[in-house]
Amino acid sequence: MSSITAAIARFPRMSTVLAVRNMVHDRVRLVVTLIGIVFAVVLIGVQLGLFIGFARTTSSLIDHAGADLWIMAPGTRNIDQSAAISERKLFQALAVPGIQEAAKLITEFTLFKRPDGGNETVIVVGFDPAQGLGAPWQVAEGDVKNLAYAGTVMIDELYREKLGVTRIGQIVEIGGRRAQVVGFTRGIRSFTQSPYVFASFASALDYSRIRSDQTKYVLCRLVPGADAAAMRKALSERLGDVEVLTSGEFSRRTQFYWMFTTGAGLALLVAALMGLAVGVVVVSQTLYATTIDHLPEFGTLRAIGASSRYLYGVIIRQAVLSALAGYGIGLGVTLAIIRASRNGGTAILLPGELAAGLLALTLVMCVGAAAISIRKVTRLDPAMVFK
Amino acid sequence: MTSARSSLEIVPPGPVVSLRGVGKTYGAGKTALRALAAIDLDIAAGEVTILMGPSGSGKTTLLSIIGCILRPTAGEVRLLGQEVAEENEAARSALRLAHIGFIFQGYNLFPTLSARQNVELALDLKGLGGRARRRRADELLEQVGLGDKGDAYPADLSGGQKQRVAIARALAGEPSLILADEPTAALDLQTGRRIMMLFADLAHRLHRGVVVVTHDSRILDLADRVVTLEDGRIIRDIALPRESAPAAPLDASLLRRRRSRETDLKELVAS
Numbered sequence: 001m002s003s004i005t006a007a008i009a010r011f012p013r014m015s016t017v018l019a020v021r022n023m024v025h026d027r028v029r030l031v032v033t034l035i036g037i038v039f040a041v042v043l044i045g046v047q048l049g050l051f052i053g054f055a056r057t058t059s060s061l062i063d064h065a066g067a068d069l070w071i072m073a074p075g076t077r078n079i080d081q082s083a084a085i086s087e088r089k090l091f092q093a094l095a096v097p098g099i100q101e102a103a104k105l106i107t108e109f110t111l112f113k114r115p116d117g118g119n120e121t122v123i124v125v126g127f128d129p130a131q132g133l134g135a136p137w138q139v140a141e142g143d144v145k146n147l148a149y150a151g152t153v154m155i156d157e158l159y160r161e162k163l164g165v166t167r168i169g170q171i172v173e174i175g176g177r178r179a180q181v182v183g184f185t186r187g188i189r190s191f192t193q194s195p196y197v198f199a200s201f202a203s204a205l206d207y208s209r210i211r212s213d214q215t216k217y218v219l220c221r222l223v224p225g226a227d228a229a230a231m232r233k234a235l236s237e238r239l240g241d242v243e244v245l246t247s248g249e250f251s252r253r254t255q256f257y258w259m260f261t262t263g264a265g266l267a268l269l270v271a272a273l274m275g276l277a278v279g280v281v282v283v284s285q286t287l288y289a290t291t292i293d294h295l296p297e298f299g300t301l302r303a304i305g306a307s308s309r310y311l312y313g314v315i316i317r318q319a320v321l322s323a324l325a326g327y328g329i330g331l332g333v334t335l336a337i338i339r340a341s342r343n344g345g346t347a348i349l350l351p352g353e354l355a356a357g358l359l360a361l362t363l364v365m366c367v368g369a370a371a372i373s374i375r376k377v378t379r380l381d382p383a384m385v386f387k
Numbered sequence: 388m389t390s391a392r393s394s395l396e397i398v399p400p401g402p403v404v405s406l407r408g409v410g411k412t413y414g415a416g417k418t419a420l421r422a423l424a425a426i427d428l429d430i431a432a433g434e435v436t437i438l439m440g441p442s443g444s445g446k447t448t449l450l451s452i453i454g455c456i457l458r459p460t461a462g463e464v465r466l467l468g469q470e471v472a473e474e475n476e477a478a479r480s481a482l483r484l485a486h487i488g489f490i491f492q493g494y495n496l497f498p499t500l501s502a503r504q505n506v507e508l509a510l511d512l513k514g515l516g517g518r519a520r521r522r523r524a525d526e527l528l529e530q531v532g533l534g535d536k537g538d539a540y541p542a543d544l545s546g547g548q549k550q551r552v553a554i555a556r557a558l559a560g561e562p563s564l565i566l567a568d569e570p571t572a573a574l575d576l577q578t579g580r581r582i583m584m585l586f587a588d589l590a591h592r593l594h595r596g597v598v599v600v601t602h603d604s605r606i607l608d609l610a611d612r613v614v615t616l617e618d619g620r621i622i623r624d625i626a627l628p629r630e631s632a633p634a635a636p637l638d639a640s641l642l643r644r645r646r647s648r649e650t651d652l653k654e655l656v657a658s
Contacts, residue, residue: 011516014508021497303489304509304556
């Protein structure tokens with residue numbers, strides 16, 4: 001097998017050799033082509049990376065809460081903004097067979113007073129430290145257990161500067177109440193740009209306007225093997241005036257709300273489409289110009305008996321080779337941008353599926369852009385060789 | 388020599404190309420332009436046929452029809468006995484690849500490929516790959532006297548060397564018929580004659596049919612036959628017997644006018 005591979009590498013198809021030579025023959029045009037593809041790859045990669053990053057940020061509390069089912073006020077559209085429900089729902093839920101554990105959770109916008117006197121809006125996340133459902137994850141400093149003490153909070157490192165918090169033990173003011181910072185998380189961003197402040201449920205009640213007999217959510221964990229859909233139905237019927245969603249459903253609903261009803265996601269997708277359009281235009285123009293430059297050679301090929309398929313093969317190989325080179329460079333630039341933005345307030349994510357999708361998109365973009373050139377070659381009159 | 392043997396076996400008896408009543412008119416109505424009319428012509432294997440005539444006489448159109456590049460608007464064209472005039476472009480393309488080698492006035496080499504790669508490209512079209520393709524390309528370059536120029540690019544070759552590369556490329560498909568359009572136009576006399584001698588060698592030794600369109604009367608003595616066109620019609624068709632004739636005539640029908648070679652040449656040059 002390796003000897004076959006070596007032979008292919010040593011004696012490639014001449015259509016591939018011709019495609020490569022046509023590509024590198026005009027260095028300036030090659031650079032322009034690659035810039036166009038790289039620009040498109042980076043723009044699409046970063047915009048879609050932002051889209052995925054934003055989408056995952058909007059639902060990160062849900063995705064990391066550890067709950068199977070969420071009970072909430074009817075019509076709740078996202079985790080950050082919801083009406084309160086009675087805490088009795090917690091006890092009613094616990095009475096339903098199949099529920100292993102349940103806990104209250106609140107998320108509430110409130111004011112955070114900076115040490116310099118300024119105010120910032122934050123979202124207080126109140127959870128039950130005894131059960132851990134909805135607890136902070138990715139703890140960089142401190143211990144989540146310390147949140148069991150009244151008047152303690154954890155914030156994310158990303159928002160230290162924004163909130164003026166420099167160290168563990170610092171006293172801050174949230175919702176007009178004193179609180180002590182007992183730890184920092186790493187990389188828990190908030191889509192709304194109002195940082196999440198984690199506290200025990202009891203402490204969070206102090207920082208918000210929610211009554212002590214109310215909660216925003218009841219998080220349920222099911223016994224192993226329980227059918228989430230069936231339990232969702234059972235809880236809805238038993239609890240009445242609430243909505244019950246699986247974790248996945250609530251996550252998607254929250255993502256959809258922030259990404260599409262606010263227009264944020266649409267803007268990112270439009271920007272990604274713009275990148276695609278720019279890529280198609282640049283690649284089709286440069287590829288067409290290269291084809292026109294080499295038209296006499298294509299005419300010669302046609303005259304000496306090359307099939308249309310062979311001619312397309314040369315052009316498509318050029319497009320694919322350009323795509324691979326441009327994608328490689330573009331991916332490198334995108335990863336560098338992602339690395340540079342790692343400590344910023346915006347998450348850009350490039351999961352493997354997106355990287356693979358981007359490669360496929362780049363190939364489609366470049367091969368699609370070759371269509372005009374293929375059309376030109378298709379109509380080539382072999383008699384041109386005698387003119 | 389192996390190639391010569393195999394070619395002799397492949398080319399069937401009778402003319403390689405046969406044209407009967409062939410006409411070609413460009414356009415229609417008042418703007419119609421008649422390029423060829425009532426052409427009857429047989430091209431035999433083993434001889435060099437020169438097509439001559441003033442500009443606009445229809446030489447290139449005739450060459451294009453013989454080469455299955457253009458379709459005639461009238462008449463019948465048979466390539467190795469097969470009627471090709473009505474074939475579609477894909478079929479004619481396949482016929483060109485299988486049976487015809489082309490040589491052009493401007494060489495039409497690929498400037499980004501080396502001499503060897505130019506020949507390899509034609510072999511690639513025939514489906515030959517890998518080490519065999521490279522070996523065959525080197526053999527063909529060796530045949531045209533360019534065994535040491537395989538790695539050279541067209542820009543580094545003289546006009547005569549470029550034309551030899553083009554000939555090697557034309558031979559890649561082991562064609563029955565080689566068509567050359569003004570192959571010596573860009574060459575000096577000596578180089579042009581050497582190229583023509585190469586054509587003669589290909590025709591006689593490898594038993595190919597060779598058709599050369601030219602204005603160059605200085606190379607007529609290297610032809611076996613000279614066909615002169617004027618206003619789209621054949622006005623003269625002279626067979627020039629070789630100094631040392633082959634054991635058997637290539638095609639008796641071609642030797643219509645047996646005169647002395649010197650007399651024929653003088654008449655042709657004067658015309």
